[in-house]
Amino acid sequence: IKDKIKKVRDNVYEVPGSVNKKMRASGRLYLDDESFEALEDGAIDQIVNIACLPGVHRYAIGLPDIHFGYGFPIGGVAAFSEKNGIVSPGGVGFDINCGVRLIKTNLKQSDIEDKLDELIEALFKNIPSGVGSKGKIKLKENEIDDVLNFGAEWAVENGYGWEEDLEVLEENGRIKEADSTKVSDKAKRRGIPQLGSLGSGNHFLEIQVVDEIYNDEVAGVYGLEKGMVVIMIHSGSRGCGHQVCSDYLRVMDKAYKNHQIDLADRQLACAPFDSKEAQDYLKAMYAAANYAWANRQMMTHWIRETFEDILGKSAKDMGMDIVYDVAHNIAKQETHKFKGNDMKLVVHRKGATRAFGPGSEEIPEKYRKVGQPVLIPGTMGTASYVLHGTQTAMEETFGSTAHGAGRVLSRSQAKKDYKPEEIKNNLAANGVKIRATTENVIAEEAPGAYKDVDSVVKISDSTGIAKLVAKVKPLAVTKG
Ligand code: 5GP
Ligand code: MN
Numbered sequence: 509i510k511d512k513i514k515k516v517r518d519n520v521y522e523v524p525g526s527v528n529k530k531m532r533a534s535g536r537l538y539l540d541d542e543s544f545e546a547l548e549d550g551a552i553d554q555i556v557n558i559a560c561l562p563g564v565h566r567y568a569i570g571l572p573d574i575h576f577g578y579g580f581p582i583g584g585v586a587a588f589s590e591k592n593g594i595v596s597p598g599g600v601g602f603d604i605n606c607g608v609r610l611i612k613t614n615l616k617q618s619d620i621e622d623k624l625d626e627l628i629e630a631l632f633k634n635i636p637s638g639v640g641s642k643g644k645i646k647l648k649e650n651e652i653d654d655v656l657n658f659g660a661e662w663a664v665e666n667g668y669g670w671e672e673d674l675e676v677l678e679e680n681g682r683i684k685e686a687d688s689t690k691v692s693d694k695a696k697r698r699g700i701p702q703l704g705s706l707g708s709g710n711h712f713l714e715i716q717v718v719d720e721i722y723n724d725e726v727a728g729v730y731g732l733e734k735g736m737v738v739i740m741i742h743s744g745s746r747g748c749g750h751q752v753c754s755d756y757l758r759v760m761d762k763a764y765k766n767h768q769i770d771l772a773d774r775q776l777a778c779a780p781f782d783s784k785e786a787q788d789y790l791k792a793m794y795a796a797a798n799y800a801w802a803n804r805q806m807m808t809h810w811i812r813e814t815f816e817d818i819l820g821k822s823a824k825d826m827g828m829d830i831v832y833d834v835a836h837n838i839a840k841q842e843t844h845k846f847k848g849n850d851m852k853l854v855v856h857r858k859g860a861t862r863a864f865g866p867g868s869e870e871i872p873e874k875y876r877k878v879g880q881p882v883l884i885p886g887t888m889g890t891a892s893y894v895l896h897g898t899q900t901a902m903e904e905t906f907g908s909t910a911h912g913a914g915r916v917l918s919r920s921q922a923k924k925d926y927k928p929e930e931i932k933n934n935l936a937a938n939g940v941k942i943r944a945t946t947e948n949v950i951a952e953e954a955p956g957a958y959k960d961v962d963s964v965v966k967i968s969d970s971t972g973i974a975k976l977v978a979k980v981k982p983l984a985v986t987k988g
């Protein structure tokens with residue numbers, strides 16, 4: 509398929525709408541020449557398949573971290589018109605509202621150096637992690653519904669964190685259209701014991717230090733300075749979101765047939781926006797998203813407590829404010845400008861970070877002038893990045909950019925290629941401490957199992973769909 513693809517400009521490729529008779533739009537790939545050559549055809553086929561779906565608007569987009577996924581590629585965005593478009597759970601993914609949160613401090617690396625072992629050990633202990641890990645709180649009966657309907661608001665009301673935290677979360681940590689009655693009992697039962705836990709594998713909690721500033725003005729607005737210790741959380745909606753996705757894939761598998769939608773791939777199962785199936789899914793998916801925001805909020809609280817315990821100062825005195833919290837697996841109803849008109853769209857971001865530019869009302873007031881913070885993790889052994897959203901992203905990618913380095917090796921392949929001991933030694937040589945639930949996860953998550961995050965953010969920056977603000981590097985990481 510690659511020979512049919514045209515380069516539009518530096519680092520942007522077009523998949524013409526003529527590749528396949530059924531295409532209703534074209535495709536766009538944000539890749540440099542090297543990553544274009546390396547990209548598997550399967551991921552491009554998925555872009556073509558999405559461009560065939562009803563109501564697809566403008567183009568199906570592959571971001572710099574694109575790779576093959578369930579139906580929709582990971583590192584992809586697709587927007588469908590509310591008028592004649594569809595909603596598809598595969599375009600969101602299983603870990604609904606998997607996302608990233610960054611917490612800052614006023615500490616320098618030298619302030620914590622002696623305590624780093626203790627800190628990471630205590631974080632590992634205080635924030636439950638691992639496959640099927642259970643949170644350490646007991647929800648009262650029916651409280652799960654409040655979590656699903658109120659998200660981070662529920663968490664703050666129940667003593668997890670500060671009122672002002674909510675201002676700096678995407679959607680303020682709660683999508684109001686969520687409806688817990690659309691979430692199955694099975695999903696709730698999986699969610700109840702796991703609330704307040706990190707999960708496993710790719711999910712992590714990392715103490716980092718700001719290593720480089722690319723844009724002083726924006727870094728200043730975000731409160732970031734070179735040498736500052738920060739904490740990054742990557743976690744999602746645990747078994748609850750996974751179950752919501754599974755439940756509604758089954759619903760959609762019937763719905764697309766009933767609504768006579770022609771699919772290139774059954775994994776794209778979907779339903780028209782105004783159908784009951786799509787509306788129910790959206791409400792349930794939003795509820796799972798709220799669960800994830802509550803989850804990251806609770807972990808934030810325990811991170812602050814842990815720092816207080818070990819360092820003997822209050823979290824407020826240590827300046828432990830949240831910089832921002834992004835969702836990178838979600839679909840949202842948004843209005844985007846197109847040729848001077850307002851278009852109501854359902855923007856599916858799967859392994860994609862919202863990157864709204866300056867002036868957007870969706871951005872916290874204090875960041876509105878410079879665009880929203882975009883958080884892009886790398887690996888436990890490399891840098892991670894903070895970027896800012898742009899007007900270019902609004903015009904080209906429905907306000908979106910990449911969400912990570914993106915995997916190149918499957919977990920099983922990574923386990924064959926890497927020995928945990930060797931990875932630990934490499935990390936140690938680079939001054940990174942690690943605490944993990946199993947040895948296996950260390951090999952599965954080897955930095956070499958991921959693409960080069962530096963080049964991913966460089967493509968984002970050079971094409972302008974999000975601009976670099978700061979680089980952070982890991983000091984210590986906990987892995988579930
Ligand atoms: P995903 O949500 O697709 O599983 O992962 C998001 C991204 O997180 C991955 O593409 C990878 O770049 C990054 N990542 C995975 N594990 C770690 C880690 O331990 N530390 C950091 N900083 N990034 C990680
Ligand atoms: Mn996840």
Ligand code: MN
Binds near residue numbers: 606607742836
């Ligand atoms: Mn994720």
